[in-house]
Amino acid sequence: MPENTAAGPLAVVGAGVMGTAIAALAIGHGYPVRLIDSAPDARSAAPGRVELHLRTARMLGTLPDGRPAGELTTAATADAAAGTTAVIEAVTEDPEEKAAVLAQLAAVVPAGTLLVSNTSGVPIGELSLAVPHPEDLVGVHFMNPAYLIRTVEVILGPRSADAAAVAVRTLLAGLGREGIVVGDGPGFVTSRLLHRMLNDAIEVVHEDRATPGTVDALMRDCLGHRTGPLATADLIGLDNLADSLRVLHDKTGDAAFRPSELLLDKVRRGELGRKSGRGFYDYEETMR
Ligand code: NAD
Numbered sequence: 529m530p531e532n533t534a535a536g537p538l539a540v541v542g543a544g545v546m547g548t549a550i551a552a553l554a555i556g557h558g559y560p561v562r563l564i565d566s567a568p569d570a571r572s573a574a575p576g577r578v579e580l581h582l583r584t585a586r587m588l589g590t591l592p593d594g595r596p597a598g599e600l601t602t603a604a605t606a607d608a609a610a611g612t613t614a615v616i617e618a619v620t621e622d623p624e625e626k627a628a629v630l631a632q633l634a635a636v637v638p639a640g641t642l643l644v645s646n647t648s649g650v651p652i653g654e655l656s657l658a659v660p661h662p663e664d665l666v667g668v669h670f671m672n673p674a675y676l677i678r679t680v681e682v683i684l685g686p687r688s689a690d691a692a693a694v695a696v697r698t699l700l701a702g703l704g705r706e707g708i709v710v711g712d713g714p715g716f717v718t719s720r721l722l723h724r725m726l727n728d729a730i731e732v733v734h735e736d737r738a739t740p741g742t743v744d745a746l747m748r749d750c751l752g753h754r755t756g757p758l759a760t761a762d763l764i765g766l767d768n769l770a771d772s773l774r775v776l777h778d779k780t781g782d783a784a785f786r787p788s789e790l791l792l793d794k795v796r797r798g799e800l801g802r803k804s805g806r807g808f809y810d811y812e813e814t815m816r
Pocket residue numbers: 541542543544545546547564565566567570618619620621622625629646647648649669670671672763764765768772
């Protein structure tokens with residue numbers, strides 16, 4: 529097996545929308561997972577959220593049959609990543625926070641351990657400046673929900689080593705995912721294209737040109753978008769969408785990425801989409 533190959537316990541850092549779903553995906557494929565979050569509320573909610581994702585994934589038939597689930601443990605600090613074979617960072621989309629977390633993680637795992645960032649758009653080359661072994665860092669943009677969508681965007685940064693590219697392929701094969709490799713840069717491919725469209729769809733609602741339901745119906749029924757942009761924004765989480773747009777705006781200067789005032793208003797009101805029960809639509813507890 530090549531050095532850097534992930535085969536054993538995984539650390540997932542950030543127990544939010546993505547971290548809990550990635551943990552469920554990994555557990556369902558038999559990996560023990562240490563799920564790390566600095567927020568006590570996120571830690572206490574995590575086992576229930578992971579269990580709900582697992583049940584949904586099993587119901588949808590997206591996990592391997594008959595494979596015993598890996599064990600889930602939760603922890604508050606990066607120390608818990610010691611002894612893991614790969615680390616997946618899925619904390620809030622804030623470049624400085626991510627850099628700090630990656631530096632803490634790199635300090636507890638040996639050189640040659642695969643470090644993955646699930647950032648939506650911070651360039652991997654930029655994040656690699658925070659770690660002592662930048663060759664170990666790659667980007668994997670898992671899609672939401674991570675246990676349902678098989679294809680992921682893989683970003684090899686300017687300093688990612690061939691060994692890390694091999695290790696990430698092995699990890700993704702172990703998780704039943706197919707990676708499509710793209711070049712580094714703000715928003716990579718998917719967020720660069722999608723987030724601009726989501727922001728614009730929110731502006732259409734802000735201008736009172738159409739309701740969220742009308743925009744989504746047009747995008748779904750005329751243009752073949754699976755759910756419609758406003759439903760997608762609610763699924764992503766409006767706080768994360770605003771953060772990701774800010775990153776894209778800061779790093780490209782492109783005004784199309786300046787978060788819509790309506791989006792920012794919703795975040796200020798705590799209307800964060802599915803995860804808070806209300807965004808552009810309302811959600812029952814069981815739908816979150
Ligand atoms: P989220 O807000 O739901 O969860 C983020 C979690 O990170 C929170 O529980 C928070 O407590 C934790 N956290 C923040 N700082 C931390 C630290 N220093 N140490 C440990 N934990 C910390 O966010 P999310 O939607 O899960 O997004 C996570 C990452 O995945 C972001 O980079 C986001 O852009 C990316 N992403 C999100 C989606 C999506 O659809 N939501 C899709 C693909 C990628």
